[in-house]
Amino acid sequence: MPRAPRRPPQLRGRVFRGSTAVSRGLLTRNDLRSSAWRPLFRDVYADAQLTVTHTIRCAAVGRWLVPPGTAIAGRAAAGLYGCPSTSAGAPIDVLVSTDSRIGPTNGIRVHHGQIDPGDILDRAGITVTSPARTCWDVARWLDMVEAVVVIDALLALRLTTVPALREYALSRAGRRGWRSLLRSIDLVDAGAESPQESRTRVRLVLAGLPRPETQWVVADQGRFVARLDLAWPQFKVAVEYDGLWHDDPEQFHRDRRRLNRLLGGDWIVLHVTAKRLRDDFDGFLAEVKAALRTRAARSHDRARTWK
Structure with missing residues (x-):
């Protein structure tokens, strides 16, 4: 019968430096390779029975892998604020000052830049970029669509506002990224309820x-009928992103029943999935354009915008 791996009580439920555990005689290098421990980064391990969250990963980076004054940034910072934009195991973005030096490390994306007063905060012991600085950075580092996804989420959490972001960008006019942030601000909407809704809209x-x-609400004589992800109410055209919400497979069917009630109210409801967005966005776009053109013609509005 194989011997159970060593699990010293001092390390159970914890994240630790492998080299420290070895030097203290708690483990050997071979022990670190066992199923009892999970490698997170170079020389950083976790008890395999510990649920490793995004916050735990960021805390490990800040504690052991970057110099003082380095801030968790970008999508990683947004994840610490509670935005659903960080995938599990994604590299952690960090921001270091222009005069700091840090070597490449697997699992970390290093960005150098000027850090202004107020740009970094302490959040539960982790140094993180402020919401405004996070928006600035994602506007510089990501494409327009993905930047807006992050900014939408920060706005929805009421961690910043469009006027505050505009002022932040204008106060840094001439520096790299200020125009990118302004362009992103023009596209944001705090009403988006998921990253995929943001991607679809943008x-x-x-x-x-x-x-x-x-999140357009449709009512009939004051009675609630439906709430739509995206809508052009003047044309009664809507787009719904089909996803499994709140880990509830039945929600999809409830949503479809709810939306079917709109058909009698003369609405056109177009559905899109992650696969359609990824593989056939042009086809979906053509369907939305056709619906808007049809309704615009019916209401005698000019439709040249969607030709």
């Missing part, structure tokens, strides 16, 4: 469609 607008309303 891609449609960047493709030339008029900006839709988010």
